[in-house]
Amino acid sequence: MKWKTKLKNKWTTKWKTKIMFVLLLLSLKSSLYAQKIVVGFYNCENFYDTINQIQVIDEDFTPESDKGYNAQRFQQKNKNIANTIYKLGLLGDGNGIAMLGLAEIENRMVLENLVQSPILKKYNYKIIHFDSKDLRGIDVGLIYNPAIFKPYIYKPFSLSINAHVKDFPTRDILYVKGTLYETWVHLLINHWPSRRGGLKQSSQKRIWASTICKNIIDSITALDPKANIIMMGDFNDNPTDKSIKNIPLVNPFYNLFKKGEGSLAFRDSWHLFDQILISNPLFKSNKESKNEGGNKLKYYKSIIYKDFDHIEMNGKYQGYPKRTWDGNEFRGGFSDHFPVAMIFSLKTDGNPLN
Numbered sequence: 001m002k003w004k005t006k007l008k009n010k011w012t013t014k015w016k017t018k019i020m021f022v023l024l025l026l027s028l029k030s031s032l033y034a035q036k037i038v039v040g041f042y043n044c045e046n047f048y049d050t051i052n053q054i055q056v057i058d059e060d061f062t063p064e065s066d067k068g069y070n071a072q073r074f075q076q077k078n079k080n081i082a083n084t085i086y087k088l089g090l091l092g093d094g095n096g097i098a099m100l101g102l103a104e105i106e107n108r109m110v111l112e113n114l115v116q117s118p119i120l121k122k123y124n125y126k127i128i129h130f131d132s133k134d135l136r137g138i139d140v141g142l143i144y145n146p147a148i149f150k151p152y153i154y155k156p157f158s159l160s161i162n163a164h165v166k167d168f169p170t171r172d173i174l175y176v177k178g179t180l181y182e183t184w185v186h187l188l189i190n191h192w193p194s195r196r197g198g199l200k201q202s203s204q205k206r207i208w209a210s211t212i213c214k215n216i217i218d219s220i221t222a223l224d225p226k227a228n229i230i231m232m233g234d235f236n237d238n239p240t241d242k243s244i245k246n247i248p249l250v251n252p253f254y255n256l257f258k259k260g261e262g263s264l265a266f267r268d269s270w271h272l273f274d275q276i277l278i279s280n281p282l283f284k285s286n287k288e289s290k291n292e293g294g295n296k297l298k299y300y301k302s303i304i305y306k307d308f309d310h311i312e313m314n315g316k317y318q319g320y321p322k323r324t325w326d327g328n329e330f331r332g333g334f335s336d337h338f339p340v341a342m343i344f345s346l347k348t349d350g351n352p353l354n
Contacts (some may be wrong), residue, residue, distance in 0.1 A: 017195040035088060035346040036300065037148065037181065038092040041232040041274055043191070043323050044081055045335035046138070056137025058106065066328045073330055080334045083119035088305060088341055089123070092147040096123035098148040101189035101232045103171070106137045107131065111141055121310065128176060130156040133169035139341060140174050140189045140233070145289050151178035157216065159209055170205070173212060173309050183297050186220050188213055189235025192243070203243070206236060210243035217248060227294065229279040236273050248328050249277040252302040253340070263304050263338045265320045276302065276342045300343040
């Protein structure tokens with residue numbers, strides 16, 4: 001009986017060793033050969049500092065205003081946005097979010113304070129921001145992890161040069177070109193004109209913004225038909241609207257919208273104004289992309305991020321995004337928009353399992 005027991009233990013040990021080896025290889029494959037990279041966008045809902053800036057209309061967001069927007073409320077807002085960014089980064093491989101486009105931020109100081117938050121500081125996030133001509137002083141901006149994304153060119157494109165928006169200056173389009181894990185990408189960050197005055201009356205402003213974006217995309221693809229383009233923003237239009245359909249990119253958020261999902265709600269109707277669109281080379285398979293120029297990035301998944309903390313659980317806004325403000329009432333929430341994210345997989349050359 002002893003020899004049978006020894007033989008059994010020997011075989012058990014042998015199979016355990018083999019199983020552990022296979023699990024180790026699978027782990028290596030997952031961590032080294034299919035890394036997940038997170039790119040996102042977030043409308044932060046009136047993310048102002050507390051200082052009255054003379055050149056913009058921000059008087060509602062000062063300690064003396066009816067909102068009573070003081071340092072304590074600013075820090076609460078900052079903490080909420082920072083926690084959201086941290087959680088978005090956890091959708092990937094634990095290296096933090098690679099790039100995050102932001103809307104409704106007042107100035108660079110707000111962004112600098114944000115990236116210095118204790119929960120984000122370890123990622124060493126950097127900032128790209130330009131002041132726009134928006135009368136309320138709210139801009140778009142980008143924070144990025146310099147270990148993952150390296151910008152080389154960045155500049156704003158103004159929408160305030162056309163008659164459609166001349167009477168009400170609006171946010172710029174932020175263009176950034178850089179390398180995302182050594183793959184060249186072109187990034188467009190948007191916050192298109194609102195539906196102020198009604199959908200039909202305001203639609204031409206968004207079509208104009210769409211035309212500017214299309215012109216930028218056309219100029220990029222004229223030089224490089226296989227360019228990797230990521231266009232994100234709060235477009236104030238849904239994936240089915242003319243302004244979005246005018247863009248010559250793939251929109252993975254279209255299917256989410258058709259399923260009834262949205263990033264914000266108004267009068268119990270869901271809208272998906274916050275979207276991320278990409279060019280074909282990013283959407284195709286790794287094999288196809290590799291044959292077309294060695295692209296290592298592949299589209300994996302699109303997400304409207306809405307965890308428990310970001311959802312109103314009671315009251316008239318039940319089920320909506322947990323907002324910061326309801327008129328002048330400070331609700332201490334995050335934003336009236338859910339953030340959106342897109343996950344890419346990164347395929348490196350070679351595979352030890354092949």
